[in-house]
Amino acid sequence: MDNLIQQVVAGAEAGSYYALIGLAIVVVMKSTDVPNFAQAEMGLLAAYMCWWLADGDQVGWPFWFAILVGLLFATVFGAAVQFFLIRPLTGLSNQPLAVLASLSLGWVLIDGFQDNGLPGFIDWIPGLGGGYPYGVAVTLAILSVPLTYLIMTKWVKKMDVVDHFPLLLLTIGLTFALGSLIEIFFGNNPQKFKTPWSGVNFDVGSTRIGWDQVVSIGMGIVIAVGLAIFFRTKWGVRMRAIAEDGTTARLLGINAGVISLIAWAIGGLVAGAAMTLKAGSTVLELGSAEGLILKGFIAAVLGGFVSLPGTFLGGMVVGVAEAVAGGQISTSLQPTMALLIVVVVLFIKPEGLTREAKLREV
Amino acid sequence: MAQIKTNSSGYPLYPPKPSGIKGQQKLLTAIAAFGFLAFLPWIPIFGWITIFDTGTNYGLGNLAFVFAYAAAGIGFNLLIGYSGTLGLAHAGLFAIGAYGSAILSAPPECLEPTCETIIRPAVSGYGWPFLLTIPIVCFFAAIVGVVVGFPAARLKGFYLAIATLALGELIIKLISLDEKLWSGLKTNGGTGKQVQIFEFFGSGQLKSAYFLSLGSLLITFVGYVIYTENRLGRTLKSVRDIEIATGPLGISSTYYKLIAFGLSGFAAALAGVAWAQNSAFVNPSSFKTRLLVFLLVVLILGGLGKLWGPLIGAVIFVYIRQEFQDSQKLLFFLIGTALMVAILILPKGVASLPDRFNDSRWVQDLRRRFKAVKV
Numbered sequence: 001m002d003n004l005i006q007q008v009v010a011g012a013e014a015g016s017y018y019a020l021i022g023l024a025i026v027v028v029m030k031s032t033d034v035p036n037f038a039q040a041e042m043g044l045l046a047a048y049m050c051w052w053l054a055d056g057d058q059v060g061w062p063f064w065f066a067i068l069v070g071l072l073f074a075t076v077f078g079a080a081v082q083f084f085l086i087r088p089l090t091g092l093s094n095q096p097l098a099v100l101a102s103l104s105l106g107w108v109l110i111d112g113f114q115d116n117g118l119p120g121f122i123d124w125i126p127g128l129g130g131g132y133p134y135g136v137a138v139t140l141a142i143l144s145v146p147l148t149y150l151i152m153t154k155w156v157k158k159m160d161v162v163d164h165f166p167l168l169l170l171t172i173g174l175t176f177a178l179g180s181l182i183e184i185f186f187g188n189n190p191q192k193f194k195t196p197w198s199g200v201n202f203d204v205g206s207t208r209i210g211w212d213q214v215v216s217i218g219m220g221i222v223i224a225v226g227l228a229i230f231f232r233t234k235w236g237v238r239m240r241a242i243a244e245d246g247t248t249a250r251l252l253g254i255n256a257g258v259i260s261l262i263a264w265a266i267g268g269l270v271a272g273a274a275m276t277l278k279a280g281s282t283v284l285e286l287g288s289a290e291g292l293i294l295k296g297f298i299a300a301v302l303g304g305f306v307s308l309p310g311t312f313l314g315g316m317v318v319g320v321a322e323a324v325a326g327g328q329i330s331t332s333l334q335p336t337m338a339l340l341i342v343v344v345v346l347f348i349k350p351e352g353l354t355r356e357a358k359l360r361e362v
Numbered sequence: 363m364a365q366i367k368t369n370s371s372g373y374p375l376y377p378p379k380p381s382g383i384k385g386q387q388k389l390l391t392a393i394a395a396f397g398f399l400a401f402l403p404w405i406p407i408f409g410w411i412t413i414f415d416t417g418t419n420y421g422l423g424n425l426a427f428v429f430a431y432a433a434a435g436i437g438f439n440l441l442i443g444y445s446g447t448l449g450l451a452h453a454g455l456f457a458i459g460a461y462g463s464a465i466l467s468a469p470p471e472c473l474e475p476t477c478e479t480i481i482r483p484a485v486s487g488y489g490w491p492f493l494l495t496i497p498i499v500c501f502f503a504a505i506v507g508v509v510v511g512f513p514a515a516r517l518k519g520f521y522l523a524i525a526t527l528a529l530g531e532l533i534i535k536l537i538s539l540d541e542k543l544w545s546g547l548k549t550n551g552g553t554g555k556q557v558q559i560f561e562f563f564g565s566g567q568l569k570s571a572y573f574l575s576l577g578s579l580l581i582t583f584v585g586y587v588i589y590t591e592n593r594l595g596r597t598l599k600s601v602r603d604i605e606i607a608t609g610p611l612g613i614s615s616t617y618y619k620l621i622a623f624g625l626s627g628f629a630a631a632l633a634g635v636a637w638a639q640n641s642a643f644v645n646p647s648s649f650k651t652r653l654l655v656f657l658l659v660v661l662i663l664g665g666l667g668k669l670w671g672p673l674i675g676a677v678i679f680v681y682i683r684q685e686f687q688d689s690q691k692l693l694f695f696l697i698g699t700a701l702m703v704a705i706l707i708l709p710k711g712v713a714s715l716p717d718r719f720n721d722s723r724w725v726q727d728l729r730r731r732f733k734a735v736k737v
Contacts, residue, residue: 035520088706097706155707164519165448166705169662172655173705176698183691290651294531297524305521332539339532346513346525 005207007327008320013213013281015319016220020274021296022303022311023227024267029305030243031256031263032086034167038174039271040293042081044286045178046074046272047279048186051193063196071272078268082261085174088156089167092257098152106145113137175293179286188286195280212281219277223270224312230266231308239263243306295319298342317341392583399429399576403569413684414677422568423640424684428676429575430637435660435672436582437629443667444590445622446602448523451510452657454533455503455627457649459634461537462499464557464644465548467492485556487548492560500631506533507627508620515616530654538646554645557638571640578636579673582629586669589625598622659697663704665711674712 021040028036050070052058061069088094113132132140197211230236241249242259250256278288295318302314318338326334402416402425414428415421434456441449468487473480490498513525537549549555562570589595601608601615608615638644656679664675682700686693704711710718719725 035523085702085706151707165442166709168448168520168523169658170702170705172658173698173701176655176694177702178698180691180693180695180698184695188691294528298528301521301524336532336535336539339528339535342528343525343532346517346521346528 003327004324005204006209007323009207009209009213009217011320011323012316013216013319014323015316016217017274017278017292017315018295018299018319019312019315020220020223020270020277021292022299022315023224023308024270024274025296025300026303026305026308026311027227027239027263027270028267029300031239032082032090032167032260033164033243033246034086034171035164035297036267037168037171037293038081038178039171039267040275040289040296041175041178041182042078042268043074043271043273043275044289045077045182046070046268047193047275047284048182049073050272050276051191051279051284052186054193055191067276070276071269074272075265075269078271079261079265081174081268082264085170086167086260086264087257089170090256090260094153094156097156098149101152102145102148105148106141109141109144110137113140175289179289183286190283190285191279193276193279193284198280210281216277216281219273220312223273224308227266227270228308235259235262295338298338301342302345388587392587396576396580396583400573403572413681419568422572424680426568426572426575426636426640428673428680429572429579430633430640431656431660431679432673432676433575433578433582433636434630434633434657435664435676436579436586437626437633438657438661439667439672440586440589440629441622441626442661443671444595444602445598445619447511447514447619447622448519449507449511449514449526449623449626450523450654451507451526451530451533452626452630453649453651453653454530455507455510455630456634456637456653456657457534457537457644457646458503458506459499459631460557460638460644460649461549461555461634462502462631463492463495463635464555464638466490466495466499467560468548468555468558485550487558492558496632496635499635500628503631503634504624504628507630508624510627511620511623514619514623527651527654531651534646534649537649549646554643557642557644559642560639567639567642571636574639575633575636578632581632583669585625585629590669594618594621655697655701659701659704661711662701663708663711665713666709668711668713671711671713678712 021043024039024043025036028034028039047070050067053061053069054063054066059066084097084100088097113136195212195215197215200211201208202211203209231240238249238254239259239262241252241254242256246256275289275292278292282288295315298318299311299315302317303310303312318341321341322334322337325337403422405416407416411421413421413424416425434452438452441447465487467490468485469481470489471481471486473482510526510529513529514522517525537547538551559567560570560574561567562573565573597608597613598618598621601613601618605615641648660672660675660679662675663678664673665671679697682696683693686696708714
């Protein structure tokens, strides 16, 4: 019995991470109609940022200040992804992307012209082998900037109809790129993220419960409630309007671009909080995003991709079911539990656990 | 020029048949290309590209990987590019092919001292002839593909993507569970399994793997052409483009989608068999989401819905992968970025570049000018 309580608490802790990632996915989904596969990876980047700022061996800022800056970074990063990458594919301007791409390519090319900074597979292009003096390299790189800009503005297709498939693939590509960026900047060793509450336990009866578990579950509930309140404010209502009928909402004068930007920022913040909580409670490692994103999607599926309470409940159900099945039946069942749940739900009740989901065509 | 039958008002009774030259040209191109590829191991003309230098074992192996990925990509193309269904269980189906033939063709377990060689359970299997296992495994994967496709009857778009992604992940998880599930499933758990190498007439592992991969590419290629040039392909295209209209026409869209799922499962397993023979070792971790992303890169970079797309994509992908073998993190960054750039700049892939060039205003202008001069 004590075992069961412990398993339920551990499951609820894992479930709150699933639920938070799921909520981030749903918020993005509501405004932009993109299933964001990169959500957990974006959160992981923020978690690494928090760790890097707070860790004594790295930057070593005070804990709470580091968390604040890290989560701010998560918010800005989420908005930046929408601003640069998602906008051109949802019928909005591709200028920001063109500027960013041409500037960053120019910056890389300086190195390439100057010495052998370019990877081997393009150094057979005459002139890119390197060995130029610095001034010439900079000039050539600057000349390349307008060229890239022209290509990007001419060739990046502004779509009239938003198509899910390219957007979905874009986020998959982003997942890969972000994962290796994290590895390049922070290394691939698992890190211990020390929090004021890590390693502190208390006993309820004969069951030992860690404060990190309490903090994770509590923060999960707080963020979920906060999101629910947000969707009742002015901007939240606009976001719901866009989600339910984009065309009419636009005709009524709601700026879809700004709404989408806000949603991505919120998604980044929530995912960043989830990954930071997970890092503080267990360990900070590269592989943690890969497992979490699938569970996040399962939570979102259980909520029918629109319902916030449904998603939160779904994440909790998956977490607890996993832990209890692993503890009571067989440990080999644990990794397959979530997959079984989502398959069964999609077969029997594809519209999700709650009734709100009927609005969307499944 | 043949007389076109017309009615009394001068309109043609039926549209004139296409001259057929285009089809023949296509066929000749394909025969020439495959003949060329079949003789490549003896004529190392790509010596100047180290990665595809067929004079060396390294280049031969890389080319075999190209063919295997291209074969899987063609199957994927059939599903995503042609029937428009987002089935993402391909990594699992690929694993069924790789594991299935490895297990069925491995020699049976033998621990007695009387045995010729002692075969431990980890490398044991069922001892079937390798060539026989290929069709069995492929048909099995086709059936699994159809089962995976069942959600397609009810779900659309990314709901289907997530359902099939979960099912594909489930297959990999079941493979890595092994003994706990059923001891007859000799997948050897998460540690991976040695593959029994098959050799064509003693031609060595690499040449055999090369021809197996080329054969799998040929089969999927021919299958794709037959499929898309016929009624089935046209029906699937209409299911993709005007699904609302196909129901009243008496076409069950679910039925045709399931066929696409089955065929793509077959192709994936075929590619998996060739892939396993080439890499000589299979491990559950090599079939995870990563493989799915590789296949997506092959497909999208090459060209969605294009015949030669997956082959072009596979060449580019294997080239990048081998070039950055030493630094994995840079490799994955590049692959992710390549996927994003491809979607943003070339949504129809490299194979669409000639079309894009022909359709560009500049070329159209030139053409018009030439016509004017002629007249």
